[in-house]
Amino acid sequence: MRCSIDLDRPGKREGYVQLNHSNNRHAYGVIPLPIGVIGGDTGPTALLTAGNHGDEYEGIVILQRLFHDLGPDQVQGRIIFMPSLNLPAVREYQRTSPLDGANMNRVFGDPALAGPTRDIAAFVEETLISRADFAIDLHSGGKMCEFSPCGFIYGIGDKEHLQNKIRAAHHFGAKYTAVVEGSQGSLSAAGERAGIVMLSAELGGGRIQRENIEIGYNGTTNTLAGWGLLADSPRETRTTFLRSWFAGSSVMSPVAGAFEPLTNVGQTVHTGEAVGRIHPLDALDKPPVTVCAESGGVVVGQRAQAHVVRGDFLLHLGEEVEESELLKPLN
Ligand SMILES: [Zn+2]
Incomplete structure (x- = not known):
C-alpha cells in the first residue's frame, strides 16, 4: 500500500x-x-x-x-x-x-x-x-x-x-x-x-x-x-x-423477540435485578420473558436495537475495581 x-x-x-x-x-x-x-x-x-x-x-x-x-x-x-x-x-x-x-x-x-x-x-x-x-x-x-x-x-x-x-x-x-x-x-x-x-x-x-x-x-x-x-x-x-470479564458480565437474550430494556447505560444494577423483557413477536398468548442480571455491576454497553434472536447480546456489565487491583499480575 x-x-x-x-x-x-x-x-x-x-x-x-x-x-x-x-x-x-x-x-x-x-x-x-x-x-x-x-x-x-x-x-x-x-x-x-x-x-x-x-x-x-x-x-x-x-x-x-x-x-x-x-x-x-x-x-x-x-x-x-x-x-x-x-x-x-x-x-x-x-x-x-x-x-x-x-x-x-x-x-x-x-x-x-x-x-x-x-x-x-x-x-x-x-x-x-x-x-x-x-x-x-x-x-x-x-x-x-x-x-x-x-x-x-x-x-x-x-x-x-x-x-x-x-x-x-x-x-x-x-x-x-x-x-x-x-x-x-x-x-x-x-x-x-x-x-x-x-x-x-x-x-x-x-x-x-x-x-x-x-x-x-x-x-x-x-x-x-x-x-x-x-x-x-x-x-x-x-x-x-x-x-468486565467476570462470569455474568455479558447478558444474552434467552429467546427471540422484541427487547425492552429496563436499564440505561451508566446505571448500576444488582444481582438478580430485571434488566430487560423480551416480548414475543408472533403470539398473544405468551407473557414476555424477563431477563435478570446474574451479577451486579455498571451497565457499560447495551443493545440499541429492539429485534433479538436467542444468544444476541443485550448488555455488558463492569464491576468497579481499585487501581491497586489492576496492577496485580494476572493468573
Ligand atoms: Zn468498534
Whole structure:
C-alpha cells in the first residue's frame, strides 16, 4: 500500500493511503484512505485512529475536528491521523468490510490472513504503529449498541506499562474506563505487541450524541497533553475503572423477540435485578420473558436495537475495581 504523504517530514499534510482493489469497476481500482500528519522532527509520536468499525462515526467526527483545529506549532512531536481506517465499511455504514466481510479489529497480526481489510491492518501495524509511542483508537457501539462513554484498556503488561495506561485513562477522563482481557487480532493487541501505550474508547452509539463527541475530543486532547505532545499541560481528570470479564458480565437474550430494556447505560444494577423483557413477536398468548442480571455491576454497553434472536447480546456489565487491583499480575 502506498502512502501519498511523507510521514517523517515536519509540517502538516494530508493525503491518502492507496488500497488497491480490483473489481467490476476497474482492474486497477484504488480506494484512497485518508491520512494526515502534524508535527515536527523531534519528540514522541501518537497515532489516532477511528472508523476501525465502519458504523462508528463518533471517532471520525472527533479526529476530523482535531486535525483541522491543530497546527504544527501546537504539536511537540508528531500526531498521525487515520480517521476512516476501514473506509470501505465506513462508506457503506457497516461494521465489517463489504469487500471481504472481515471485522478489521480481528485481522491484526496474522500474516496467514489475506484480503483488503487485512492489507489495511498490516499497513497500520507495519508503517504506523512501528513509528508510534502512543495510540488512541476511537470506537462506539455503532448501529447496534450504546456504550456509556468510556475509555478502554487491556489489563495486561508489566506494572510500569499498566501504570502508563492507567495514567492515560485518567487523562482521557471519561467517567468510566473498562479494563478488558482484550481480543486477539485487534488494533489494541497490535499496539500491546509493539509495547506502545494504547488506549481505546467507546463513545456512545446509535445516533451521534454531542456530549459524547465532547468527551472524546477533550479526552483525546488531554491525553495527548499528558503524553507531552501538546504545548498545554494536561488538566487533572479522574476515571473509575470497571473490570468486565467476570462470569455474568455479558447478558444474552434467552429467546427471540422484541427487547425492552429496563436499564440505561451508566446505571448500576444488582444481582438478580430485571434488566430487560423480551416480548414475543408472533403470539398473544405468551407473557414476555424477563431477563435478570446474574451479577451486579455498571451497565457499560447495551443493545440499541429492539429485534433479538436467542444468544444476541443485550448488555455488558463492569464491576468497579481499585487501581491497586489492576496492577496485580494476572493468573
Ligand atoms: Zn468498534
